[in-house]
Amino acid sequence: MSTQAIASAKEVFDLLRDDLSAIEHELVRDGASTVGAITEIAGYLREGGGKRIRPSLLLLAAKSLGCHGRETIQLGAVVELVHTATLVHDDIIDAAEIRRGRPSANTTWGNSKCVLAGDWLYMQAFRTALEQHNFKVLELLIGLTQQMVEGELLQMELLGRIVGEAEYYDLIYRKTACLFHVSMRLGAALAGTSDEIEEQLGEYGRNLGIAFQIVDDVLDLTASEKLLGKPVASDLREGKATLAVVHAHEHGTARERVLIRKALESPDFQAASHGDVLEILNRHGSVNYALRAAGQYADVARGALAALPDSEYKRALLWMPDFVVARDK
Amino acid sequence: MSTQAIASAKEVFDLLRDDLSAIEHELVRDGASTVGAITEIAGYLREGGGKRIRPSLLLLAAKSLGCHGRETIQLGAVVELVHTATLVHDDIIDAAEIRRGRPSANTTWGNSKCVLAGDWLYMQAFRTALEQHNFKVLELLIGLTQQMVEGELLQMELLGRIVGEAEYYDLIYRKTACLFHVSMRLGAALAGTSDEIEEQLGEYGRNLGIAFQIVDDVLDLTASEKLLGKPVASDLREGKATLAVVHAHEHGTARERVLIRKALESPDFQAASHGDVLEILNRHGSVNYALRAAGQYADVARGALAALPDSEYKRALLWMPDFVVARDK
Numbered sequence: 154m155s156t157q158a159i160a161s162a163k164e165v166f167d168l169l170r171d172d173l174s175a176i177e178h179e180l181v182r183d184g185a186s187t188v189g190a191i192t193e194i195a196g197y198l199r200e201g202g203g204k205r206i207r208p209s210l211l212l213l214a215a216k217s218l219g220c221h222g223r224e225t226i227q228l229g230a231v232v233e234l235v236h237t238a239t240l241v242h243d244d245i246i247d248a249a250e251i252r253r254g255r256p257s258a259n260t261t262w263g264n265s266k267c268v269l270a271g272d273w274l275y276m277q278a279f280r281t282a283l284e285q286h287n288f289k290v291l292e293l294l295i296g297l298t299q300q301m302v303e304g305e306l307l308q309m310e311l312l313g314r315i316v317g318e319a320e321y322y323d324l325i326y327r328k329t330a331c332l333f334h335v336s337m338r339l340g341a342a343l344a345g346t347s348d349e350i351e352e353q354l355g356e357y358g359r360n361l362g363i364a365f366q367i368v369d370d371v372l373d374l375t376a377s378e379k380l381l382g383k384p385v386a387s388d389l390r391e392g393k394a395t396l397a398v399v400h401a402h403e404h405g406t407a408r409e410r411v412l413i414r415k416a417l418e419s420p421d422f423q424a425a426s427h428g429d430v431l432e433i434l435n436r437h438g439s440v441n442y443a444l445r446a447a448g449q450y451a452d453v454a455r456g457a458l459a460a461l462p463d464s465e466y467k468r469a470l471l472w473m474p475d476f477v478v479a480r481d482k
Numbered sequence: 483m484s485t486q487a488i489a490s491a492k493e494v495f496d497l498l499r500d501d502l503s504a505i506e507h508e509l510v511r512d513g514a515s516t517v518g519a520i521t522e523i524a525g526y527l528r529e530g531g532g533k534r535i536r537p538s539l540l541l542l543a544a545k546s547l548g549c550h551g552r553e554t555i556q557l558g559a560v561v562e563l564v565h566t567a568t569l570v571h572d573d574i575i576d577a578a579e580i581r582r583g584r585p586s587a588n589t590t591w592g593n594s595k596c597v598l599a600g601d602w603l604y605m606q607a608f609r610t611a612l613e614q615h616n617f618k619v620l621e622l623l624i625g626l627t628q629q630m631v632e633g634e635l636l637q638m639e640l641l642g643r644i645v646g647e648a649e650y651y652d653l654i655y656r657k658t659a660c661l662f663h664v665s666m667r668l669g670a671a672l673a674g675t676s677d678e679i680e681e682q683l684g685e686y687g688r689n690l691g692i693a694f695q696i697v698d699d700v701l702d703l704t705a706s707e708k709l710l711g712k713p714v715a716s717d718l719r720e721g722k723a724t725l726a727v728v729h730a731h732e733h734g735t736a737r738e739r740v741l742i743r744k745a746l747e748s749p750d751f752q753a754a755s756h757g758d759v760l761e762i763l764n765r766h767g768s769v770n771y772a773l774r775a776a777g778q779y780a781d782v783a784r785g786a787l788a789a790l791p792d793s794e795y796k797r798a799l800l801w802m803p804d805f806v807v808a809r810d811k
Binding site: 186187188189190191242245246264265266268269270271272273275276277279280283286288291292295296298299302303305306307309310 | 515516517518519520571574575593594595597598599600601602604605606608609612615617620621624625627628631632634635636638639
């Protein structure tokens with residue numbers, strides 16, 4: 154692992170400010186359609202913000218290898234479009250009412266329009282990517298999107314049931330880490346680096362993504378609604394078993410195991426409350442267990458950057474895992 | 483226009499039998515996923531049948547220009563996959579319960595899984611197309627799919643309202659004719675023909691697609707549930723104004739116009755019955771007007787083949803408009 158000092162949040166933000174702003178402009182252009190409803194929905198989603206982590210990863214991967222071209226802006230917008238498309242369809246599936254502190258798009262425009270808006274955003278992402286006339290980029294992007302969709306379906310099949318750690322990790326790879334992974338690889342592919350470096354940067358993304366989702370899942374259990382911008386314990390309520398819950402189930406007493414399974418099986422905590430489950434998690438140190446696991450993935454992510462030449466972009470990549478693990482929303 | 487004699491249905495079927503059977507095999511392979519629910523839904527949709535008109539058009543376009551390669555089978559499957567993906571999402575949007583005489587996929591698997599299954603089928607279509615490493619093919623395909631999605635959204639915005647003929651034609655171009663158009667152009671592109679011939683074959687597809695949809699819309703008004711494989715007058719019930727209805731509204735009395743608008747506005751014929759509307763259509767010869775319009779588009783389609791060298795494939799293409807216009811389901 155590099156001994157280079159790690160950047161600060163402000164430093165990273167300054168480093169990417171101009172590029173992220175160019176990506177916002179690209180997203181405005183990419184979100185415009187002759188059909189009013191699409192432009193409206195795309196605008197609403199764009200203005201909802203979000204951390205733009207995926208485009209940032211793509212930018213940092215490309216720049217750390219000396220690639221600063223216009224294509225990084227375009228593909229940065231593309232990975233954000235794909236991410237947005239998955240969110241729109243996921244919110245329909247989860248019947249989510251709130252996203253990022255505002256009504257979810259399906260609440261405002263209805264499910265039907267949002268099915269189509271999500272489709273349109275996928276197509277727009279592929280169309281924009283196609284402009285680069287790079288088959289590798291298209292293969293990464295389309296293969297990835299399909300894996301994400303499969304992940305959502307797998308998750309649906311597991312709803313209401315306790316899962317093992319292996320299943321949990323497979324699921325969060327597909328749901329989240331896959332797009333982090335591909336964002337890094339796309340950045341590396343644009344820079345035209347060796348397969349080895351591309352793979353290492355991909356590994357960075359994969360491990361960072363897993364750390365990110367573990368923390369996301371912990372926050373869903375422990376943070377306040379105000380910080381999250383959506384109701385707390387949505388995962389439990391929807392029957393999704395996340396790492397801390399899986400841990401507590403594996404280490405709990407027979408009575409506790411029954412209670413956890415009941416909480417997952419019955420919608421809206423009719424059989425077991427969020428508080429009951431939190432008590433069990435505390436008793437077994439399950440939240441700390443999950444956070445430690447996230448920390449380990451963050452370490453592996455940092456380690457995957459060893460062969461990368463030193464630069465301010467590498468410094469920023471070294472900072473990212475800390476940011477992801479330490480965030481409170 | 484060619485003076486060549488027109489083929490019979492049996493002749494066309496014999497001509498394409500082996501290729502269509504190869505496309506079915508390709509569809510089986512393309513519909514297989516590691517996620518059980520996807521393989522199930524894809525299989526259900528494939529076994530539901532359908533006329534395979536789009537792959538047939540692609541095959542005939544390519545073959546009429548001397549291209550018979552494996553790529554025609556692959557892309558034939560791709561246009562069918564795109565068509566299937568749009569059907570799955572449309573059935574969610576229309577809350578359709580019946581498709582091709584069987585419960586629609588959303589009735590069996592629920593909307594959530596079908597949103598994802600539709601997404602997956604789109605990705606699979608693009609991934610399969612990507613294997614050909616042909617940017618033109620990808621541009622045609624992705625651009626098209628986006629237009630179709632926009633068409634569905636436009637249609638949603640116009641639900642419950644009477645439209646003019648121009649709006650009606652724009653809508654059916656996007657909904658249906660666009661994929662016919664692109665299927666023909668993909669076939670021509672595979673054969674590597676001149677831009678002019680590609681455009682003419684595209685025009686054939688566009689006009690044929692419009693004729694096809696006009697007839698589809700007429701059948702929805704006049705055919706029996708048994709023949710259609712779905713409830714009659716679904717369009718009216720869902721508030722979709724089709725050509726015969728647009729014509730009757732333009733030529734009707736003030737009272738008749740009010741009744742037509744009421745039928746479109748109120749779901750499930752609470753304000754005006756299917757029979758009331760049919761009576762008005764009969765009074766103004768509106769169904770015949772729509773069928774005549776379909777016949778004219780069919781003629782233009784045939785005319786677009788003038789420059790194509792004579793062959794059994796051209797004969798089959800000349801037959802297709804008759805088949806489309808004369809069908810009763």
